[in-house]
């Protein structure tokens with residue numbers, strides 16, 4: 001069987017998910033995000049909520065704010081400082097506990113970045129070029145393929161391996177990168193002696209939350225509800241969302257994407273019951289009644305997070321302190337790993 005096939009990854013991922021509950025202490029989870037904007041409900045239900053759960057179960061957790069990845073497919077770092085700051089605020093508001101979880105920016109960890117050199121020697125140009133996610137990102141960017149975009153999966157391997165992460169919660173699009181990371185770990189260990197674990201992907205049970213127009217929730221589509229939005233902004237966004245003129249509300253994702261996305265959003269935000277039940281309850285109330293229910297559900301669900309966010313934002317210098325402390329701890333780990341790598345390679349002088 002092809003080890004890299006989706007079925008194989010899914011099977012391993014299911015086994016790990018089951019084992020996590022039994023032996024959380026065996027796992028070190030590393031995952032991360034690109035700081036390109038505010039986190040929204042799609043991120044929350046897709047991954048953040050699960051990170052908090054794993055953290056609270058006793059899995060060792062680390063989160064990289066992947067600032068260098070921002071320039072893989074765009075030409076600017078405008079707003080990056082503000083994006084990083086707000087990303088940390090979103091994490092903390094959502095329940096990430098900085099006492100348990102190290103939050104760091106990989107640009108601040110020199111020894112992590114230095115792993116890139118030995119790692120690049122372990123991959124071939126052909127392997128880099130056939131990564132389907134890199135290809136898709138290059139096409140979407142409309143730019144020529146840069147050296148960084150081509151090699152960022154190797155840099156992502158540095159993110160994972162510097163702290164010896166052995167489980168990486170990811171969506172399907174990130175599977176090729178995890179496969180590449182496993183290959184790098186395996187080749188390094190074979191060549192120089194065992195230093196790295198071969199990390200496993202944990203496919204997030206991605207509740208693919210639809211955006212308000214039924215397409216995938218994404219900031220670039222203008223259909224995303226940011227965790228940091230105010231109740232008024234949220235109400236406005238929901239009010240503006242596209243439904244249809246049929247007053248009778250039904251759950252029909254194919255033919256009524258807008259209406260169905262709203263129903264799903266209410267259900268995810270704890271309205272109770274299923275989408276079909278909620279639709280039946282609204283009946284002929286039309287999209288006005290539906291939107292009112294969704295607005296209440298979303299704002300009710302996000303209220304405690306927004307409150308916590310505001311409280312944390314009030315504390316002068318607190319977020320900066322979390323980042324500095326996270327980077328300090330990540331540097332300690334990275335330096336220790338790089339020392340092991342130098343020793344394994346005989347580069348000790």
Ligand code: TRP
Nearest residue numbers: 030031032033034064066156159
């Ligand atoms: N590439 C990931 C994304 O776009 C972010 C990321 C960077 C990441 N480094 C990582 C995810 C390491 C998992 C592990 O979402």
